[in-house]
Amino acid sequence: MQQPLAEQTLDSKADKSGMPAESDLAIQLKEMPGWHLRLVDGIARLEKSYAFADFTAALAFTNRIGGLADEVDHHPAILTEYGKVTLSWWSHGLGGVHHNDLIMAARSDTLA
């Protein structure tokens, strides 16, 4: 039995072999409420918007995600607004979504 995504270890030598096919990603994302794929300049990202009571609560989440990102040296894009954070995970170097990004997305949910 596979470990839950959020508890899996990141592959430190991430290469294209760890990038799921789009059809597999679609299946995986059905199990991850709120997460969807978004193309930015033709590059797929995992994206999710989280709701918060106000700006302070949103920014606090942004900082928790920042801490998580620094821990593993893999960094997302985080859009902080009043009562809302939109988080995007993808692998710049690989030009798309790696299994590591799915792990980071699942871990992010544990900090919301």
Add this chain to the structure above:
Amino acid sequence: MQQPLAEQTLDSKADKSGMPAESDLAIQLKEMPGWHLRLVDGIARLEKSYAFADFTAALAFTNRIGGLADEVDHHPAILTEYGKVTLSWWSHGLGGVHHNDLIMAARSDTLA
């Protein structure tokens, strides 16, 4: 002589009378390096991207902007990425850019 933008006091009763015409905004923005107008869903925002050494430095700026926003209870959108912050000021309630947003943009530059 007018006070520098960054030192002006926000108009706490901001209404449409304080929204500069697009031609006046264009003239004002020529004096504000890096700031430009961007339309999002038909609503004009002031936007600027700032470069930083890494994610930590970018997130630190995001937090300084967050502090500034809370001080005056006017909140921007802040996109934090590795080595880069994209900041947007506009007045949600008024559906565009108010003179207050120009003041906040100028104050933001003092925190970069």
